[in-house]
Amino acid sequence: xxxxxxxxxxxxxxxxxxxxxxxxxxxxxxxxxxxxxxxxxxxxxxxxxxxxxxxxxxxxxxxxxxxxxxxxxxxxxxxxxxxxxxxxxxxxxxxxxxxxxxxxxxxxxxxxxxxxxxxxxxxxxxxxxxxxxxxxxxxxxxxxxxxxxxxxxxxxxxxxxxxxxxxxxxxxxxxxxxxxxxxxxxxxxxxxxxxxxxxxxxxxxxxxxxxxxxxxxxxxxxxxxxxxxxxxxxxxxxxxxxxxxxxxxxxxxxxxxxxxxxxxxxxxxxxxxxxxxxxxxxxxxxxxxxxxxxxxxxxxxxxxxxxxxxxxxxxxxxxxxxxxxxxxxxxxxxxxxxxxxxxxxxxxxxxxx
Ligand code: ASP
Numbered sequence: 001x002x003x004x005x006x007x008x009x010x011x012x013x014x015x016x017x018x019x020x021x022x023x024x025x026x027x028x029x030x031x032x033x034x035x036x037x038x039x040x041x042x043x044x045x046x047x048x049x050x051x052x053x054x055x056x057x058x059x060x061x062x063x064x065x066x067x068x069x070x071x072x073x074x075x076x077x078x079x080x081x082x083x084x085x086x087x088x089x090x091x092x093x094x095x096x097x098x099x100x101x102x103x104x105x106x107x108x109x110x111x112x113x114x115x116x117x118x119x120x121x122x123x124x125x126x127x128x129x130x131x132x133x134x135x136x137x138x139x140x141x142x143x144x145x146x147x148x149x150x151x152x153x154x155x156x157x158x159x160x161x162x163x164x165x166x167x168x169x170x171x172x173x174x175x176x177x178x179x180x181x182x183x184x185x186x187x188x189x190x191x192x193x194x195x196x197x198x199x200x201x202x203x204x205x206x207x208x209x210x211x212x213x214x215x216x217x218x219x220x221x222x223x224x225x226x227x228x229x230x231x232x233x234x235x236x237x238x239x240x241x242x243x244x245x246x247x248x249x250x251x252x253x254x255x256x257x258x259x260x261x262x263x264x265x266x267x268x269x270x271x272x273x274x275x276x277x278x279x280x281x282x283x284x285x286x287x288x289x290x291x292x293x294x295x296x297x298x299x300x301x302x303x304x305x306x307x308x309x310x311x312x313x314x315x316x317x318x319x320x321x322x323x324x325x326x327x328x329x330x331x332x333x334x335x336x337x338x339x340x341x342x343x344x345x346x347x348x349x350x351x352x353x
Contacts, residue, residue, distance in 0.1 A: 013059040014096045014156050015088045018043025019081065020068040021102030023133035023144035036136040038069035038102055046100065046137065046148060053149045058156045070102025070109075070132075075229040075321075078109065082116050082224040085128055089120050096155030097128045100148065103182055103191045106132055106168065110177030111315040114166040115322050115346050118178070119221045125164040129155045130177050132170070134188050143171065143188050150174075150200050162208060163215045173197040176211055178349075181312050183292065193293065219345040222322045223329055230324035232256035234313045236290050241268035246275055256284035256320045259305070260313035265289045265296030272302040279305070284324060284339055288316040306340055309347040319346040 018024065020039030024046060027036035044062045047054075054060065065084060066077055081099070088094040101109055110130055121128050131151035133144030151169045166177040171189035175197045184190040198207035231254045235246065249257060257278065261267045265287045267275065279285055288308035289296045295310040308316035323342035 010093070011059055012093055012095050013061045014098060014152060015094050016043060016047060016060055016062045016098045016100070016152070017081070017084060018046070018062065018064045019066045019070070019077070019099060019101050021070050021100060021104075021106075021132045022136055023100050023102075023131070023147065024067060025133075025136035026138050027136045030138060030140055033135060033139055039067035041137050042067065043100060046144065049137075050145045050149050053145075054152060058152060060152070068102070070105040073102075073105045073108065075225070078112050078318075079224055079226060079229075081109065082112060085113060086117050086120065086224070089117060089124055089126055089128070094126070096126050098148070098151045098155050099128065099130045100144075100151075101130050101132050103132045103134060103170075105314070106130055106191050107180040107182060107312060108314050108318050110166065110168055110180040111311070111318050111346070112322070114176070114178040115222050115319065116224045117221055118166045118215075119218050121164045121166055122215050122218065123164070127155045127164055128166045128177070130166070130168040130180070132191070134186065134190055147171070154200060162203070163212060165211070165215055168192070169200060172200055174200045174203075176214060178214075178315075181292075181315070214349050217349050222326045222342060222345070225321070225325040230255040230321045230328070232258060232284075232317050232320050232324070234258045234260055234317055235271075236260040236313070237262050237267040237271065239268075241270050243270045243274045246271050246278065250274065250278045250281060250283065254283065255324055256286070258286045258288055258308070258313050258316045258320060259303075260288050260290040261296065261299070263289065263291055264299050265307070266299040266301040267303065269301070275303055279303075284320060286316050286320050286343065288313040306343050307347065309349070311347055316347070319343055322346065 024041040025036045025038040026040040027033050043064050129151040131147045135142045168177045179196040180191045182191045198204040285305035287305050296307050323339040326342040327339035
């Protein structure tokens with residue numbers, strides 16, 4: 001529990017959850033920034049380093065959920081993060097939630113949280129804000145401290161007309177967390193798609209209306225898997241694909257497969273036969289694209305499967321896992337819904353930006 005003057009359990013506060021990443025990383029030497037370990041510094045220390053920038057009216061509570069390199073993110077940890085965020089949102093003392101996270105898989109956690117508690121956050125008018133850094137905490141000019149301050153500001157500022165929801169903040173810009181997609185190995189704004197962001201200090205009205213439309217179209221939150229998650233893998237189509245690769249996957253016992261197709265989303269012809277067999281065997285198939293931006297279309301390559309819209313393959317994988325889990329769980333209200341219905345709830349939202 002935090003011990004600085006900005007912290008409190010008993011009064012309204014912003015909860016800051018630390019999960020690790022480069023923001024909490026340390027380089028072996030300030031001149032060798034690529035040689036570093038993620039998740040070395042605790043969340044309270046990161047907050048102590050920025051305390052001068054936090055308005056006295058904003059009270060914080062820190063909680064270390066994990067301190068890992070996000071490339072090692074596990075489904076168990078996602079469940080833990082999701083449960084912690086949901087619990088905090090319904091706590092009247094928690095006014096907003098900030099999560100520090102590694103950038104490598106932040107898009108997956110962003111899509112996950114948007115899908116399991118985005119509606120709840122919106123209904124309660126609270127913001128959940130993900131952030132991280134591209135430079136380790138002991139870099140000569142680290143980007144983490146400003147990102148953390150911006151995330152605290154975005155989670156705690158009552159902006160007229162701006163709905164609650166799950167957001168992300170990097171390099172002075174804010175976006176919906178479901179729009180995160182790491183597109184660069186080193187750039188300071190690597191996880192953001194520029195067209196879907198707004199400068200945090202000067203909110204762009206067309207971005208805000210896009211956010212509102214996307215939020216208005218959000219369906220009910222999906223349940224968080226509490227036990228083992230459905231097993232879903234990603235298969236990337238490429239020159240020289242061999243059908244044996246798909247045959248091996250089918251025999252492995254997985255429940256679903258996301259196809260990172262080429263261009264509009266098509267897969268190599270040598271995969272079509274085995275993929276049709278996979279569908280007959282009950283494996284859920286989703287079509288995404290490896291292109292990096294834009295939505296997939298229903299290409300005529302012989303396969304009929306669900307479309308991931310503009311979700312990247314890693315995000316489509318999380319969406320498919322949540323959809324399969326929701327369909328298996330079959331709460332009374334949703335008994336007649338299929339995994340395809342749940343998947344569409346995540347993948348089919350208005351495009352903007
Ligand atoms: N490998 C780091 C992580 O995802 C990268 C980062 O945080 O930027 O934890």
